[in-house]
Every structure is written in C-alpha cells, then in structure tokens.
Amino acid sequence: MAGLSPDVVIVGGGIAGGTMATILARNGLEVVVLERETIYPDRVRGEWIAPWGVVEFKRLGLIDLLYENGAIDVQRNVPYDENWSPEVAEQRALDFRNLLPEIPGAICIGHPTMCNVFSASAKESGAHVLTGIKKIEVTAGSGPTVAFSSNGQTVQLRPRVVIGADGRNSAVRKQLGFPVLADEPHNLLGGMLVANVPDWPRQVQAIGTEDRFHYFVFPQGKDMVRLYACYDFADRAKFAGPDREARLLQAFRLNCLPYSEAILGGLPVSTFNSYSNEDHWVDDPTTTGIVLIGDAAGHNDPITGQGLSIAARDVRIVSDILISTKNLDRVDFLPYVEERRERMRRLRITGRLATKLRVEFGDEARHRRARVSQRSMQRQLSPLPATLIGPERLPAEAYLPETIEKLIAP
Template sequence: MSRHDLIIVGGGLAGSALASVMARAGKEVLLLEKSTVYEDRVRGEWIAPWGVTEVRRVGLYDTLMAAGGHHLTSHVTYDETVAPGEAEAKAIDLGIFAPDVAGPLCLRHPVHCQTLFDKAGNDGATTLRGVEVRQMQLGADPSVTYVHEGVEHVAHAPLVVGAEGRQSMVRKACGRALVQDKPHHWFAGLLVDGVQGWNDTRQAIGTEDDFAFLAFPQGGTRMRVYGGWALDQAKRFAGADGADKFLAAFRMKSAPHNDAIADGTPAGPLYAYYNNSSVVDAPHAQGGVLVGDAAGWNDPILGLGQSITYRDVRMVSDILKDTASGAAPDFRPYEEERRERMRRLRFTAYIQATLDMEFDEKARARRHRYHEMGAVDPTIGMHAAAVLAGPEALPPEAFTPEHAARVLGEEPAFA
C-alpha cells in the first residue's frame, strides 16, 4: 500500500500536465497511464491563442516549444460561394486574440503526450505506464487498486483525478452522468507529409460540394488535416484506399492551394468518427475531480479539446494549491466556470457545424448569406471569436438564440 497527495488516472495531456504542475508545487503525485506507447489516434494538435495563455500560466510553454511546437499566424476561410482571391484578401491575423501570443500552437499529439509525461516524472511525480486500474473507491478515503508489471498495488490519496478521457472510470466512480448531443456529421483526420508550397504559418478551413476541410501546418512540409462529410456517407473513406480518397477530396476550385495537400503523402492513420458535444453537470464528487474529456467534451469542429484541457488543469491546480493541508478542496468555482464555458462553446460549435458541415442547396445559400452579411457587419461572426480569444471574451448576447437566428437566417434547432 502507498499513500500520496494526489492520484491521477490517465497520463495523456490532462493528467500529465496536472501531474507536472502539482509535483512542482511539492505534492506527492502518482500518475497512472494505461498505454505503453502514445499512438497517433488522430487527436487534436492545435491549441487556440487563449489555450496558449493557459499553457503559459501552468508553466509548460517552453517545454512544448522545445518539443517542436509551431505557431500559426494567419487564417483563411475558403468557401464555394467566395472567390479564392477574395477569401485570401480577408485573411485573419491570429496574433490579435491573446496578449503576447503569436497565434495557435501546433504539436503532434503523441509527442505532446510523451513530452508532458516525461516532464511530470522529471518534476518529481511517480509515473507508471502499462497500468491496469482494477478498482477505485472515492468518498472520505479514496483508493485505487491497479496492476503494474504483474503486481497488484493499492494506492491511497485524499483525491483521485479522472484524466483518462471519454470512457472515464473515475467519472463513473463519481456517479456523474455523461450527456451527449446527437451526432451532426462525420469527421476524420490525417497527418500528411510533403505538402509543398503551402505557407506553413497559415491555417485554413473551407467547404465545397459535399466536403469541408481544416488544415493546420506543423512546420516545414508536414500538415495535420481534417475533413467533414454527411452522416449518411458513413463508408465514404473506408477501405485500403481510404486515405487516398480522403486526400483527393481536398481538391477544390474554391481553395486552389489545397492541391498541395492532395499531392501529399499520408504519414499516419486515417480515423473517422462522428462529431458531437457532451456535458457532465458537476465534474467532481467527494474524493474525485474530472479534467479534460473525462469531464465532457466540445464538438471537435472547433478544435478546442487541448485549450479546454489546459484551462481545466490550471483551474484545478490553482484550487489544489490554495487548499490548506488536510482540508477538502472546494471545486465549485471550477464547476461553475466550466459549465458556462462549455455552454458557450457548445453553442458556438452548433453554429459552426451548421454553417460549415452541411452540404445541400439550403446550406450553400446559408453560407453565401453569412459571408455577404459579414462583409458589411463583422458582428455577425462575433461568436467565432470565442474559438480564438476564449468564450469569456465575448458578451453574453453572442451565445443566444437571437444571435444564432441572425447568423443562420432561421430559428436554431438547439436546446
């Protein structure tokens, strides 16, 4: 039996980042990770400017940059209803959304995870991989029973953190229900090498015909790309030639630079999944707290998983560091902030998915109207600033049914 100040289940971004912060604060941290190798599972590799601010606040920015972090400084939105030159003339400077942040930060997910896991260990946390968690108990005397290298162990701590993602065992132990929205569209991601001639500091999104894309350079000629398509085409990119078909879908008249992506070489697996948001009303219970996807996630259409995670880590670690020895931490401020944060981001994701990831004539007319209105009234797109500047940076009216109706030209089908 071992005793610790904190047991963290899940050694991905959330768990490893929190372990690093708390170990640097002088706490005895046990970090348990199931995997032995961080594989490319097509997770997010983009941190919004407001998320970069959170990375800095938890003291991990220099670590990520040393591991190969790459900033993007401009953004273009392409669309079949807008001429390419017109779209590029309206490129957005991504350095305006957070103080002293050049723009979003990109880093390959497996590298990101390994870097943080190593950092946690170097900072003094006990870090174990290849762990099978068999049982846990929360409440007044939390404990975790796990197997490592064939030996069963029981660890005790005043608090167990669930950082093990969407299928969180800690969430179940907390007795918290996960409520998911109905899926809206299919989404897939692929790492691509040999993308020649693309400005590697420019990200882009766009929609044409029955496909929408997002492109995030990682430096040099490597790029992480994502694509979205309708739910009724579940097998569209299935099979041995799925990656080739996926890249071919990037060829668009409205985004001519995408030819460089289509001519690239797959450098990892192609995984498809449906997009939706989820919520956990209270991400804590006696003896347990949830961070990252374990606490509910935002629709990946916004790419904010890592930014949300770093905000979670910062808020939970601040509360723990401010809690007197022997006292129970009060996570209600975290619960309240996260509830409103995720409500606003869920709303923004609904608008963005409706605009970018629907493909019939009605959807094309909707996007055309949106772009025309935006040319004369920039406030029509103010909800989108929540993605880059943070949801708290916008006034409450940006997240109302009235604003959604103004953007979409119809009453929103959103609860």
C-alpha cells in the same frame, strides 16, 4: 514508486494528466500518474491550440516546452471556400496575431508529441509516472482509493484526491457513475497525417467547405500537414475501406483550395479514422475525493478544436485549488464546477452554430455561410469568436437564440 498515500493520483497520463502532474509536482505535491499506454499512439485529436488556449499554457508556465518540441505558431486562417475565389479568400483571412496581445496566435503540435513532452516534464518535476497500468479501480469518498495492476502486482493507493484525466472513454467516470449528457450525433469527422507537402505555408491554416465536404488543413513539423474531413453520415462509404487514405487525399482535389495539388502529392503517414462529432458533458465533474478534467469531464464538439484549450483551463483552475487548499472538501472545487459548466455551455452553443454553418450542404447552406461570414467581418454580435479568444470574453448576449437567429437570417 511513491508512498501508498500520495497527495494526488492522476488516472491518465495524456496531455491533461501530464500537464496537471507537472504543475502539481513543481509545487511540491506528491503525485502518482497511472497510464495504460507504454507508447502514445497517433490519435485524431488534440493538435491545434486556440489562441485562448495558448494563453492558458503560457499562464501555466509551459509554453516554452511546446516551442522547444516543435510547436508551430499559426498566424492566419484562410477561408478557402466554394463561396469565393482563392484570391478573395486570402483577402478575407483572419490574422490571429491581432486577437490577444499576449500571444502570437494559435499553435499546432502533434498529439503524441504533446503527450511525451508532458509525461517527461512530469517526471522531471518529481511526479511518479507509471505506464502499462491495468485493472484500475477507483472508489470515491473522503479517503478515496485507487487499486491497479503493475507488472503483475496489485497495488492500492490512498491519496487525498483522485483526478480522472483518462479521456473521452474515461474508466473513472464510468466506474463512479457520473451521468453524461450528449447531443445527437450529426456528422462524421476524421483526420490523417500527411508528409511530403513542403509547399504548404507553415504559418497558415485553412478551413472551408466545397460541395458536400468540409475540410481543415493544419501545418505540422517539417513537411507535414494534418488533414481533417467532416461529412454527412450518408457519405460514410466514400471514406471507408482499405483504400480510405487514398480516397481522403483525392477528396482534397478542391477548386477552392489553391494548394490542393501539393496535398494530392503527399504521403499518408497515419491511418484515416473518423468518428461522430457532438458534445458530451458532465454537469458536475466532481464527487467526494474525485475530480474529472479534460475530455473525461466532457468534451466539446471537435469541429471547433477546443479540446486542448479546455484541458489547459481545467488544469489551471484545479491545480490552483489543490495547491492552495490543505484540507480538501468537495465544496472547494465549486469554483471549478461553476466556471466549467458555463464555459462548456457557451462552447456548446458555439459548436452547434459552427456545425450548422459548415456541415450543412446545398445552395441554402452555402448562402447562409456567406451571409454569416460577411456579417462577422462587419463585427455583428456572434458567439463564433469564443473559439478563438475564449468564451468568457464575449458578452452573455452573444449566446442568446435571438442573437444567432439574427446572425443567420436571410
């Protein structure tokens, strides 16, 4: 155990917390990580890293860790969709290798694998990682405190700064009263890990819509794929009950998807659970002595899969501040607050458009999706590339209402 006054206490030892602990400890800071889990469970989130997020992990010096632990380069997205035949969809495929020259594409890697990788790297770098922690209580101020229970003993730490990296239901955020803003829930999204699908090409992902079903297929290690389904609240009953895993597999009997039979022959190796998907955000994720990162600071609508990329950017910016600043004050985190505020605003706009295109159903919605796809291929200005190359790489005009209206207009 570290001393009672470490430089940093990180509440949450998942992907964001473990990544942050690794970077800070490598740079000589005394770091304590508090994690409630003793074994990281398989969760329906955090397995696809967008190309711009891959760049962030590379800048952090952590990309090799991912490859060493089974990360897969995903080179192409094929839009198998009811609007065109599989052959046409393959002609319309997007090659991720052409987007950002410094990386080969997107990455897929399992959520618990990433948690374990970065927890181990944090320990190897010198961080003190405590698991099975209970009753965490955080107080803000120029001398913040963190009290917790470990093995039946109560401990109190007095670090320079506390980092809340404890996910979407952040206890740190709730205890300190950070106001959370949110869009209205608009549909449900869930996922399931499936084995015995060896025919799925390892460097290809697929995203599409057929009838009232929006789907994603992402390759995982060995013969596994992660299936995601996004559907209307009115269709909740279709994917509920004790046989919901079998129902989800059957939903992939799609005319637009040439590998549907291979998926139907798969074996579910996790439960299927779905959640409402919408944006949640904290306008200023800092207070005196406290910084929130990752999902604790607010998360983007998961329909565009930005969570890991957002977390990596958060870690890079906040760690740079902590490493370079000796006498921290809340104002030192202003660059992080301002950059994240604009980043998340742009991603919210993009996510709302993606939802309108993908998870509204019927003839009008289908024609709209086809129009926008064609206009995007013709390079009409759109916010949608933000989810691949990063929101800051597009001009501000891409996010204006008139730009989006022009993009989707009949």
